[in-house]
Amino acid sequence: MDEVSTFLIEPFDIMLHATEDGVQSLQARFATWLRTLNAPARFVCWQMPATLDAKINALSRAAQATTDPQRAQLLMEYRRYYEQLDDSAEYQRALCGIAVWSDQNQRALAGGLRSAFDTLVVEGAWPALFTGRYAIRDAPFWHLAPVGRPGGRPLWVLLNSYAFAPATWNFFRPLPPLLRLNFPLALSIDIPKTYERNSAIDALEGIIQAYEVHLSGVRGEDSRSVQRVADCRKALSEINAGDALHLVQISIAIAADDLSTLKERVQAVIHETKAWFSLRHEVGELLARSLGYFAAKRTKHIGLPDTSWPVVSRELALMLSPLGYRKLSATAGVLRGEAVGAAYPVFHDSWRDKRATHEIWVGVSGFGKVRRTAA
Amino acid sequence: MAADFKSHVLLRDEKGLFGIPFKRLLLAGVGAGLTYTLVNLAFRGWSIPIAVLMGVAILVLTAPRGGIPLWNRLVYRLRGWLLLVAARSPQGLIAQLTGMLELPVDLVRLDGARVFAPPSGEVEIDLREWVTFAHAAEVDGLVFVESPLGQEVRHG
Numbered sequence: 001m002d003e004v005s006t007f008l009i010e011p012f013d014i015m016l017h018a019t020e021d022g023v024q025s026l027q028a029r030f031a032t033w034l035r036t037l038n039a040p041a042r043f044v045c046w047q048m049p050a051t052l053d054a055k056i057n058a059l060s061r062a063a064q065a066t067t068d069p070q071r072a073q074l075l076m077e078y079r080r081y082y083e084q085l086d087d088s089a090e091y092q093r094a095l096c097g098i099a100v101w102s103d104q105n106q107r108a109l110a111g112g113l114r115s116a117f118d119t120l121v122v123e124g125a126w127p128a129l130f131t132g133r134y135a136i137r138d139a140p141f142w143h144l145a146p147v148g149r150p151g152g153r154p155l156w157v158l159l160n161s162y163a164f165a166p167a168t169w170n171f172f173r174p175l176p177p178l179l180r181l182n183f184p185l186a187l188s189i190d191i192p193k194t195y196e197r198n199s200a201i202d203a204l205e206g207i208i209q210a211y212e213v214h215l216s217g218v219r220g221e222d223s224r225s226v227q228r229v230a231d232c233r234k235a236l237s238e239i240n241a242g243d244a245l246h247l248v249q250i251s252i253a254i255a256a257d258d259l260s261t262l263k264e265r266v267q268a269v270i271h272e273t274k275a276w277f278s279l280r281h282e283v284g285e286l287l288a289r290s291l292g293y294f295a296a297k298r299t300k301h302i303g304l305p306d307t308s309w310p311v312v313s314r315e316l317a318l319m320l321s322p323l324g325y326r327k328l329s330a331t332a333g334v335l336r337g338e339a340v341g342a343a344y345p346v347f348h349d350s351w352r353d354k355r356a357t358h359e360i361w362v363g364v365s366g367f368g369k370v371r372r373t374a375a
Numbered sequence: 376m377a378a379d380f381k382s383h384v385l386l387r388d389e390k391g392l393f394g395i396p397f398k399r400l401l402l403a404g405v406g407a408g409l410t411y412t413l414v415n416l417a418f419r420g421w422s423i424p425i426a427v428l429m430g431v432a433i434l435v436l437t438a439p440r441g442g443i444p445l446w447n448r449l450v451y452r453l454r455g456w457l458l459l460v461a462a463r464s465p466q467g468l469i470a471q472l473t474g475m476l477e478l479p480v481d482l483v484r485l486d487g488a489r490v491f492a493p494p495s496g497e498v499e500i501d502l503r504e505w506v507t508f509a510h511a512a513e514v515d516g517l518v519f520v521e522s523p524l525g526q527e528v529r530h531g
Contacts, residue, residue, distance in 0.1 A: 125493030162442025231381035280441030284455015307442035
C-alpha cells in the first residue's frame with residue numbers, strides 16, 4: 001500500500017506574476033505537475049490569525065539591550081509603529097501543504113513540487129486544524145465546539161462541495177476572495193483519483209456515445225444533453241493535448257469565537273462561492289468525518305458520499321491559487337513594504353546568512369520602490 | 376490564465392419529465408410496480424394507492440440535497456443524532472442500540488492530537504535514496520581514500 005508523504009509549502013506573492021504571460025506560465029507549470037500525478041493527493045491551505053507580537057517583542061528586547069540612546073529611541077519608534085499596525089488590522093498567516101499517496105521517494109517528490117511551484121517546499125507534518133478535545137453539537141446548527149475550557153479555541157463548521165457551475169476560473173477568482181474574507185479558515189482540495197489517460201478517454205467516449213443514442217431518440221430540445229456532449233468533447237481534446245482527468249472535491253473549515261459570527265461566516269462563504277461551486281453544510285456523522293480532509297487521511301477511509309467533480313489538469317491548476325497568497329509571512333528582517341492588496345507588511349532579512357547582499361527590487365512605477373529602498 | 380469549468384462529464388443525467396431526471400422516474404416506476412405486485416398478494420384493494428405512494432416516496436427521497444440523495448442525508452442525520460444521544464447517556468437504550476449497530480460513537484468526541492496525528496513513518500529515512508551513494512558500476516560499500524586527492528582504497 002502506498003505511504004503518504006506530507007509537505008509544507010511557503011506561499012508566494014502572486015502579484016509577482018500578475019501579467020497575462022506571468023499567470024499563464026504559472027498555470028502551465030502547475031498543470032504540468034498535475035499531469036504527472038498518478039496517485040491520490042490533497043492540497044490544503046490554512047489561514048490562521050497572526051499578530052506582529054514576535055516582531056514587537058524582538059524590538060523591545062533590542063531596545064533594552066542597546067547602549068546607544070539614539071538606537072534605542074529609533075527602536076521604540078518602530079515598536080510604536082508596529083503596535084499601531086497590529087491594532088488596526090486583523091492579520092492572518094497562510095500556510096499550504098500537499099499530501100501525496102505514492103511509493104515515490106519523499107525527497108524526489110519534494111524536489112518535483114519545488115520546481116513546479118517555484119517556492120520553498122519541505123517535508124513535514126501538517127499543522128492540526130485544532131488542538132485539544134472537541135465535540136459535535138447539533139443546536140442551533142451542526143458545529144464542532146471545544147470540550148472543557150475553550151482557552152481561545154474557536155468553534156468550527158465544515159462545508160463540502162457537491163456541484164461545480166459552468167463558470168470561468170482564474171488565479172484571482174473564486175478562491176482568493178475567500179482568503180480575503182480575512183477570518184480563520186482552512187481550504188482543502190482533495191484529489192482522490194487521477195484517471196489513467198486511456199481509461200479517461202474510454203469513460204468520456206462512453207458518455208458521448210450514450211448521450212448520442214439518447215439524443216437520437218428524444219423529441220424536442222434537450223439542451224443539457226447537448227451541452228454535456230460538447231463538454232465531453234472539449235475534455236477529450238484537452239486530455240489528448242496532454243492533460244489528465246482528476247476527480248476533485250473542495251472542503252472548507254470555518255472558525256469563529258461565537259455561534260452568531262460562525263453562522264454569518266458560513267453564509268458569507270456559501271454566498272461568495274455560489275457562482276462557481278455549491279457547498280453543503282455537513283451535519284451529524286458527516287461533520288466529524290469531514291475533518292479527515294484536513295489530515296493525511298485517505299479519501300476512502302474518510303468515508304463520505306462521493307460528490308467529487310471531474311476536472312482536467314489546467315482547471316485543477318487554478319484551484320491551487322491559494323499558493324499565491326502568503327499574507328503575513330515571517331517577521332524577521334526589515335519592513336520592506338506591503339503586499340496582498342496593501343494590507344500586509346512584508347519583511348525581508350537580507351542579512352540572514354551573514355553575507356553581503358545586493359538587492360534588486362522590481363515593481364510597477366509609482367509603487368514606492370525607490371522610497372522603500374532608500375529608507 | 377483562465378479555464379471554463381465543465382458540467383459533470385462522467386455522469387449521465389438524461390432529461391426526464393417535470394425537471395426530474397429519467398433515471399429517478401425509472402426507479403420510482405419500478406419501485407411502484409414491485410410494491411403493487413407484492414401488496415396485491417395480501418391486500419388486493421389497497422395495492423394501487425400504496426404503489427402510488429411508494430412511487431412518490433421514491434421520487435422525493437431520491438431528490439438530491441447537497442449532492443446526496445435525501446434518504447441518504449436523512450440516514451446520516453439520524454446516525455448523528457443517535458451518536459449524540461449515546462455519547463450523552465452511555466448507559467441508555469440508544470447507547471445499546473448504537474452498540475448493536477456498531478456506530479462509531481468515538482466520532483462525537485474528537486481529540487485534535489488523534490484526528491490530525493502525522494502519518495506513521497513520517498520520520499523514517501528511506502534508505503533507497505542512498506543507493507546512488509556508491510560509485511556507478513562499482514560494488515556497493517563505503518569508499519575510503521588515503522588523502523583528500525588520493526586513490527581510493529576498497530574494503531569489503
